[in-house]
Amino acid sequence: xxxxxxxxxxxxxxxxxxxxxxxxxxxxxxxxxxxxxxxxxxxxxxxxxxxxxxxxxxxxxxxxxxxxxxxxxxxxxxxxxxxxxxxxxxxxxxxxxxxxxxxxxxxxxxxxxxxxxxxxxxxxxxxxxxxxxxxxxxxxxxxxxxxxxxxxxxxxxxxxxxxxxxxxxxxxxxxxxxxxxxxxxxxxxxxxxxxxxxxxxxxxxxxxxxxxxxxxxxxxxxxxxxxxxxxxxxxxxxxxxxxxxxxxxxxxxxxxxxxxxxxxxxxxxxxxxxxxxxxxxxxxxxxxxxxxxxxxxxxxxxxxxxxxxxxxxxxxxxxxxxxxxxxxxxxxxxxxxxxxxxxxxxxxxxxxxxxxxxxxxxxxxxxxxxxxxxxxxxxxxxxxxxxxxxxxxxxxxxxxxxxxxxxxxxxxxxxxxxxxxxxxxxxxxxxxxxxxxxxxxxxxxxxxxxxxxxxxxxxxxxxxxxxxxxxxxxxxxxxxxxxxxxxxxxxxxxxxxxxxxxxxxxxxxxxxxxxxxxxxxxxxxxxxxxxxxxxxxxxxxxxxxxxxxxxxxxxxxxxxxxxxxxxxxxxxxxxxxxxxxxxxxxxxxxxxxxxxxxxxxxxxxxxxxxxxxxxxxxxxxxxxxxxxxxxxxxxxxxxxxxxxxxxxxxxxxxxxxxxxxxxxxxxxxxxxxxxxxxxxxxxxxxxxxxxxxxxxxxxxxxxxxxxxxxxxxxxx
Ligand code: ADP
Ligand code: MG
Numbered sequence: 085x086x087x088x089x090x091x092x093x094x095x096x097x098x099x100x101x102x103x104x105x106x107x108x109x110x111x112x113x114x115x116x117x118x119x120x121x122x123x124x125x126x127x128x129x130x131x132x133x134x135x136x137x138x139x140x141x142x143x144x145x146x147x148x149x150x151x152x153x154x155x156x157x158x159x160x161x162x163x164x165x166x167x168x169x170x171x172x173x174x175x176x177x178x179x180x181x182x183x184x185x186x187x188x189x190x191x192x193x194x195x196x197x198x199x200x201x202x203x204x205x206x207x208x209x210x211x212x213x214x215x216x217x218x219x220x221x222x223x224x225x226x227x228x229x230x231x232x233x234x235x236x237x238x239x240x241x242x243x244x245x246x247x248x249x250x251x252x253x254x255x256x257x258x259x260x261x262x263x264x265x266x267x268x269x270x271x272x273x274x275x276x277x278x279x280x281x282x283x284x285x286x287x288x289x290x291x292x293x294x295x296x297x298x299x300x301x302x303x304x305x306x307x308x309x310x311x312x313x314x315x316x317x318x319x320x321x322x323x324x325x326x327x328x329x330x331x332x333x334x335x336x337x338x339x340x341x342x343x344x345x346x347x348x349x350x351x352x353x354x355x356x357x358x359x360x361x362x363x364x365x366x367x368x369x370x371x372x373x374x375x376x377x378x379x380x381x382x383x384x385x386x387x388x389x390x391x392x393x394x395x396x397x398x399x400x401x402x403x404x405x406x407x408x409x410x411x412x413x414x415x416x417x418x419x420x421x422x423x424x425x426x427x428x429x430x431x432x433x434x435x436x437x438x439x440x441x442x443x444x445x446x447x448x449x450x451x452x453x454x455x456x457x458x459x460x461x462x463x464x465x466x467x468x469x470x471x472x473x474x475x476x477x478x479x480x481x482x483x484x485x486x487x488x489x490x491x492x493x494x495x496x497x498x499x500x501x502x503x504x505x506x507x508x509x510x511x512x513x514x515x516x517x518x519x520x521x522x523x524x525x526x527x528x529x530x531x532x533x534x535x536x537x538x539x540x541x542x543x544x545x546x547x548x549x550x551x552x553x554x555x556x557x558x559x560x561x562x563x564x565x566x567x568x569x570x571x572x573x574x575x576x577x578x579x580x581x582x583x584x585x586x587x588x589x590x591x592x593x594x595x596x597x598x599x600x601x602x603x604x605x606x607x608x609x610x611x612x613x614x615x616x617x618x619x620x621x622x623x624x625x626x627x628x629x630x631x632x633x634x635x636x637x638x639x640x641x642x643x644x645x646x647x648x649x650x651x652x653x654x655x656x657x658x659x660x661x662x663x664x665x666x667x668x669x670x671x672x673x674x675x676x677x678x679x680x681x682x683x684x685x686x687x688x689x690x691x692x693x694x695x696x697x698x699x700x701x702x703x704x705x706x707x708x709x710x711x712x713x714x715x716x717x718x719x720x721x722x723x724x725x726x727x728x729x730x731x732x733x734x735x736x737x738x739x740x741x742x743x744x745x746x747x748x749x750x751x752x753x754x755x756x757x758x759x760x761x762x763x764x765x766x767x768x769x770x771x772x773x774x775x776x777x778x779x780x781x782x783x784x785x786x787x788x789x790x791x792x793x794x795x796x797x798x799x800x
Contacts, residue, residue, distance in 0.1 A: 085317050086112040086135060086249075086279070091144035093130050093303075104130040106303040107144070111312045117275040119290040120283045122300035128283040129174065129253055131300065135281065136169045136251045137161050138712050139794035149319025159716065165793070166194055166324035166714020170242030172252035174283075176234040177709045177797065178226045181338050184213060184237050185222045191245045194714050196325015207244045210270055211236040212263060231258035239267065241713070249279040256286060268293045327719040335706075336726025339699055350695040351735065357688030358739040362769050363746060364681040378602060413608050479503065479537040485525035487536040489581055496529065497536035497581040538581070685772070692735070692773070693780040696728050700784050707788060708796030717789045721782060728781040732773040739769045 093105040104127045112118060112135070120128045133139040134146060137153060146153045148164070156164060165171075170191075178187050188207060189199045205214060205222065213236050214220040221233060229237065235258045242250050250271070256264035264286065271280050272293045284290055290297055296310040340347060478487035479500045489497050498506075503524050510517040511527055518524045527534050598605050700707075707720050743766065788796065 085114055085149055085315060087147040087316075088112075088134075089145050089147065091134060091141045091146060093127070093134060093139070094142040104303055105134070105141070108303070108305055110298070110305065110308075112279055112281065113312050114317075115275060115278055116295040117272055117280045117282070117293055119294040119297045120281060120300060121285070121287065121290060121297060122306070126300040127303040128300055130303075132171075132251045132253055132281065132283060133794045135249075136171050136712075137165045138171070138797075139792050147316075150316045151319040162714055162716045163322050163324040164714075165712065167245065167322045168248050169714075170245050170247035170250040171712060172235075172238050172242050172250065172255045173712075173797075174253040174257065176231075176238045177705075177712065178234060178237055178241075179335075179706055179709060180226050181342055181706075182335075183223050183225050184208070184229070184240075187226065187237055188240045188244050190331075190710075191241050191713060193331045194324065194327055194710070194719070195245065196327065204240075204244060207240045210243065211240045212266065213237065213240065232260065232263060235259055236263070236267075243274070247278065249281070250274065252280070252282045254283050254285070256284060256289070264289065324714060324716075327715065327722070329722065332719060332722040333726040335723045336728075337730060339703060339724075339727040340730055343699065343702070346695065346698065347731075350691050351731075351738070354688045354691035354695075354735060355738055355742065357684045357691060358735065358769055358772070359742045359746065360684040361681060361688060361772070362739060362743050362766070364684065409608075477539045479521055479539050481521040482525065482537055483522060485522045487525065487538070489538075490535055494532055495535045496532040497538055498524075498534055500537055500539050502580070503537045536581075688772070689776045689780075692731070692776050695731070696777070696780040697784060699727060700724060700781075700788070704788065704796065705800035707785070708793060708800045711789060711796060712793040717786065720789050721785050724781050724785045725777075728777045729774075732777040735773050736770055739773075740766050743769070 088108050088110040091105055091108045091110075092103065095102045095104055106127075108127075108131065120131065122128050130139070134141055137156075140154065148168075153161065153164070179190065182190070185201070185204055185208075186199075188204050189201075192198070192200060192203075205220075208214045208220070208222055213233065214222065221229065224233075226234060226237070235255060239252070239255055242252070252271070255271075256267055259267065268282075268289050271282065274280060275295070282290075294309070296308070296312075298308045299306040481500075487497075500521075503521055506518055506524055507521075508517075511524070511529065513529070514527065518527065521537050524537060525534055599608075703724070707724075710720060710723075711717075
């Protein structure tokens, strides 16, 4: 028993209004076959939508049994559409991507019933989609069907629910007269124990099958062959079941697959953005000192240099407190200071311009390697602590001469590397090449006497690499010279040791011997960093100083953070990624770095949202249909989340793989552990994609489904 009391329905905006139903009063019985006739635009579909709960009246109320539809809760209304009413739409409203059986079975799933194939078959047989000859259209896709066949699927979908009421909007419009006839007799049969309301233009069949014919004109009832009177019966509670998650998931996945090009292109783009953001986060989150130490360990280095950023005269010096800290860590009274690399010694060295050393140190100036080899370093050796204190090993080839470190201001010691070069190319100022290492000792170089040749211990890993790259004779090989000249000019290899008294100066950097325990080393650096730095700001701000700075901030930017591990080996610090890393994370680039991070994050969010909203857009119709046949809003959220979360998972997995590949490639090629803080980007990616996905899915789906089903379908 459905009762319409003064029901009006008005469409449109304030400016242009259409009164589709005008004060309709109508009582429909529990059972029987009611036909709605009327010209196009007379309000038949509107009336059907209102009765079916797809739309609400502007005025008046619709009472089902003893309850008004307007008093139904959202869930009750969904269940009403789901269980009570079976709708056959004029434009079929089938799910295009699925086949006949799953379209019909969907109605069962929405009620929480199992996919009952025999039942589905029996219904398909009733609407002649399975012929008496056994010819079945059950597995055909909707797109492959004719209009008449689609209409029959739509009818089957309503029938399979065995609803209390079937509302059919021009169900025979697309059928031939024979099938139309068959359908009407089927509906007639069904109307024995339920209400069937059929909208049709087929006057003859209406007369033939109708228990009652209602004619509509201009939104009003023009005639009613058999008006019923109101008799209220209690509305018995109906309950729709749970839409199975598996079904929702399947529908969601189908959405992913049906736009492969769009999927792949937005996947690739947002992957790039995600990976870039993740790498940036990982760059930014990296503990620079930790990475430096780990990389140094990895390459077999044990000596690290700590110091300030900046170079040359723009260098900041350690405070007394910091010097004390370093002293206590190294256990040495004297602070080791250097620009070079000396594996076996915690020596006190400093890189300075040595007076008068302006020319070449080799005899033969025309050798192509000489120019490059010009870049020698001068290592100032602190003599106060005495020779025994040094870990420097004399070159074993020195036999007759005495090998020692310089004691006087006019003495120097050189490395075996320089000595080898001198054996090959001679010594500047001497006509004859020296014949042996012994021969070199005692020779003069720009007024300095060579008093010692010392071994340059190179880490085993580096030696192996050199052996691989240059052959085992690399120490005297020209390619090796060239390589070293180009790459490691400032290293101990080409160092010249001088007596400390040659220079005076403050300590701006220091060697520390790494303990082999990252935590201990980091702990040291941490304590070191906590100390307040006293920078000689006056000096940098002095207008007479060339290249002075205007503000304190500028100085700090230039000098950088205090006490970072600035150099643990020339190899590592010269690596591209280390330079990139520094450039990206330090000083004036930091704001751009953050901007880039923000931009790439925003882009990945936008791309994902774009894909999801496009996919939701193409799903509008489907969501409208599901809503119209009784799906709850949360079911639709389930479907859409299945799609978008699957996308998020794919995105996550791919980004993580890409990140791993990128990180390990950088680490391998650059011999760094720069991206070892890997869990951080992974977590970032995960949280980002889930967050983006939830936001980009739930909100639009809820917004869309807050509309009335009729409205969604109309605008889809
Ligand atoms: P019928 O099914 O009898 O052809 P309808 O119930 O579809 O007629 O429409 C009745 C009137 O309401 C028509 O004038 C139609 O243009 C108008 N109408 C129907 N739906 C809408 C809508 N969503 N927005 C605006 N006008 C509508
Ligand atoms: Mg219509």
